[in-house]
Amino acid sequence: MPACRLFILLGLLAAALAGCRRAAETPAARPAEVRHPLTGVILKVEAEQGVLIVQHEEIKGYMPAMTMELAVGPEELAVARAGRRIRADLVEGADGVHRLERIWPDEASTEAKAVAAAALQLRQDTHTRGRHPYREVGEVTPDFALLDQDGRVVQMARFRGKQVLLNFIFTRCPVATxxxxxxxxxxxxxxxxxxxxxxxxxxxxxxxxxxHDTPGVLHAYAAIRGIDTGNFSFLTGPTQAIRDLLAQFGINTQFQGDILQHTLATVLIAPDGRIAHRTDGSQWDPEEFVRRLSR
Ligand SMILES: [Cu+2]
Structure with missing residues (x-):
């Protein structure tokens, strides 16, 4: 490992020097950073240094398979575990330093397989419902499997027997209300x-x-707000699965430039999986919802 790290350090140094030279020769001609898809295994989490030791596969046209120390942000660091197979963006910063962003379980991982299988079923279910996939109050909620803020698979079926309050949000939402x-x-x-x-x-x-909202990003979102995630899960997953859920739960989204415009709904699901109540918009009263809960 030490020889390997030395190699990486030399590599980084060379990259940094090359970066300097290029920058000096052609100012502003180079994009600030280069992004490549990476697949690999986390060998070690070095939390204090804020790095992961990752053994990654070949990145065609960029880098052979190797083991590297890669910087990660605190949100990804919080959910990184040694032994996990991941896919992520390998980002070479303008300074030549490599870091990982947008970390997801790799397709070959058991988590990703479970989520993908459920997403396929959900796709078929939405398709079967035809032009009006929306589920009314009284109907059973669609089944789904997504990843929570710790990267664990969460199956909707797991919540049978519970009362579930469900909504849709995104972490970068700029509208306070x-x-x-x-x-x-x-x-x-x-x-x-x-x-x-x-x-x-x-x-x-x-x-x-x-x-944008990886398990790690959701983890940070919950942590910053001091949220007790014991019975409050933040879920993410394949784009198509989320789209199907939005259609079935009757939420509209639309990008206007960079801004994601959306409607809001808060849905109460009974222990038998049926939609017991929903409110659209942001004007709802938490106390009223709590009064609706059986105890
Ligand atoms: Cu929003």
Whole structure:
């Protein structure tokens, strides 16, 4: 390993020097950073240094298979585990330093396989429902499997026997009265329900923006807000699976430039899996929802 690390350091140094030279010769001609898809295994998590030791496969036209020390942000670091197979973006910064972003379980991992299989079923289910996939109050919720803020597979079927409060948000939502307010209300429901002695409540927020909201990003979102994730899960997964859920739960999304515009709904699911109640928009009262919960 030491020889290997030395090699990497030399590599980084060479890359940094090359970067300097290129930058000097052709100012502004080079993009600030280069992004490549990477597949590999986390060998070690070095939390204090903020790096992962990753054994990665060949990146065609860029780098042979090798073991590297790669910097990661605190959000990804929090959910990284040695032994996990991952896919991610390998980013070469303008400074020549390599880091990993957008870390997901690799397709070959058991997590990704479970999520992909469920996504396929959900796709067929949505397709079968034809032009009006929307599920009314009283109908059973679609089954799905997504990844939570710790990278674990969460199956909707797991929540049978529980009361579930579900909504859709995204972590970069810039509109204070939309997602941030919705999350604040969910936190209030969680607290009030506990105070009222409701023992079987689960809260679920599914991201509207899976391209950005990885398990690690959701982990950071919950951590920054001090959210008790014991019965409050933040879920993400394949874009198509999220689209199917949005269609079935009747949420509209649309990009206007860089901004993701969306509607909001808060859905209460009964222990038998049926949609018991829903409110559209951001004007809902946590206390009213808690009154609807059976205890
Ligand atoms: Cu929003």
């Amino acid at each position: 939309m997602c941030p307010a919705a999350t604040a209300k969910m936190i209030t429901v969680q607290r009030l329900a506990r105070e009222a002695g409701v023992g079987n409540l689960e809260l679920i927020s599914i991201t509207l923006d899976p391209a």
